[in-house]
Amino acid sequence: MRLIQFTASNGWRGHEQKIIYLYEAFKKYGYVEDQWIMCPEDSEVYRVASSKNMQIIPYNYKKEYDLGLAKDIKRICEKHRVDVMLIHSSKAHTLAVMSKLFYRLETSLVLCRTLIKRVDTNVLRKWKYNYDGIEKIICVSQPVVESLKPAVKNHDKFCVVGSVTDIEKFPKQAPIGILHEEFNIPKDLKIIGNIAEFTGFKDHYTWVDTVEILVNRNNIKAKYILVGKGSLEEDIRNYVAQKGLSEHIIFAGFRKDIPNILPEFNLFMFTSNNEPTGGVLLESYACKVPIVAAKAGGIPEVIVDGETGLLAEVGNPTDFADKVEQLLADEALQKKLTGNGYQFLVENFTKEIIAKKFYEELKATMKS
Template sequence: MRLLQITASNVWRGHEQQIVYYYDAFAAKGMHQVLLCTPDTRLHEIAQEKNYRVHTLPFHSEYDRKWMKKINQIVREEKIDLILIHNSTAHTLCVLSSLLYGWKTPMVFFRTLIKRVDTNFFRKWKYNYSGLKKIVCVSQAVIDVLAPAIKDKSRLSIVGSATDLEEFHRTQPTGWLRKELGLTDDTVIIGNIAAFVGFKDHVTLVHAAAEIVKKIPKVVFVLAGKGELEENIKALVAEKELTSHFVFLGFRKDIPELFPEFDLFLFTSKLEPTGGVLLEAYASHVPIVATRAGGIPEVVVEGETGLLCEKENPIDFAEKTVQLLQDKAWQQRLVANGYQHLLTHFTKEVIAEAMYHELELVYRAAL
């Protein structure tokens, strides 16, 4: 099987990390692969470091003729058997390239967004395009939103998120974060790692924090990430007079080192396809309080591997966070169960094998 993986994304999030997991795992099987992505991104940087067979193009539009031409060139010159598409704009570009240049290479789309696609004719049409043989969704929550627009629902399947236990092998705090922030040993650190965008719902986190500090005064909320709403959240923190309880770290590349320093991971996202960062919390042995929304309940087993709260309900988040922080035995039980859940369902090896199986089904059907 000769595979082209393609994304037009400019960001570095869980999905882009999963592309790296797939490429490495498939390469270990001896598969011929090509990656087409945008330049000057973290994904491109990693591809260069690992000596992937990689092509890049700046992304301007999902109707960019240069991208369509490049896809056609790679498909023909590399004798590609199958295309694995990783974002919606790349999906459009592949479909239009196929129509424009006449290639018939089967396509598989790995869908990770909870978003309707039946809102206009073209979007619905491209998801039912005959050359798109399978739509692999990251969770049942993604399928539930996507399914009404899909005529042949047998093309839908699930392959979840993954994390790398070699990268996230640290499970005990060393104290470096407390030292760096000038915190005492008895200060509780509640962490959150998420882009500052609307659906991550940092607003609920801040309102929950206002309640938590009433019960646990020696607490600091450490937020890692960047995004368009960061200044808004900082302003809300100041308005709630919580500035001394919050630290904004910005974008970090040292997440595997950062995670074990948290006493608890608080994840208030209200529209999460799967919550891959929760797997990193499992790997780092950090107890979780998260939202009962989207694909999160497919990752966090309520009461067994973590606690789930009603979305946009800061009181629920605050109460469960305080309860968990006051019960060490409960924390240890959730952490142990969470780590085993990760080993069984969400390691990069397990997930890459599941995706390989889906690709192989399409490849054999094409033969």
């Protein structure tokens, strides 16, 4: 198989990390004959792929409906004799469809979808999801499939392949006091943390409300750390200040050292209310950090309640606080959940396993 992974995204989130992970796994395990990443020349994907000496096809992204770029896509696929194009963003989806529709691109098109968001509210968007040239839609979880079903007529196009994590990237499984030292946190205080972009569905408001309850109960001596950046960060900072929690909650900003700081958490508290799966939960498994997460979206496909973590009611800070106290008070339960979680990760979400599943789905679309 000769493969192009195609994105028009400039940012860096879990989906962009997946592109890199898949490239590495396809190469390591010999699933493809040759492969490329096609991405904007000013994107984070380009920067990361370049640093890893991956084969890149950079382009100057101007607009979603760029006929010139759509024509270039056909030329590029013919030049490299590409069998399959794996599409990773909505704008890339549009451009690939235009290439097939207007320039008779013969390469098989497969869409990778990681958002829980309906697409039937826009006529053009709905049309491109039903376009015959899209041969398969690989979704990261069943809730993602369900969100697309109202728009897509042929449900046989759907399949589910879960999130992926590189275990080798997270070798550290015990705290050594990095965050305690950096933020001058007394050694006898636990650290309860979250790593997430400050955006609506991550529901930082419930996270802060939970901290308020825990602080008022005073059963746990802890500091609370939020890692990330985003458009709602200032709103959340103001909300924390209004509740008088500024001395309890630390805003750690965007970090590039997640494999080092994640094991410093005594507990990972994840309040996202519409999460496709939550790749950071898999990273917590890798670091053997106990988890309390919302029973929302695809999270129950990643967290087995009572076996690999604890699930709390969406948007219910009291339930979150109860689960946090329950878990931190029970070392045997922590050991059980982290041990099971690590094994669950190894058996279901490693680069080798997920890359093989992707390969099988992509191979099925190849023209004989």
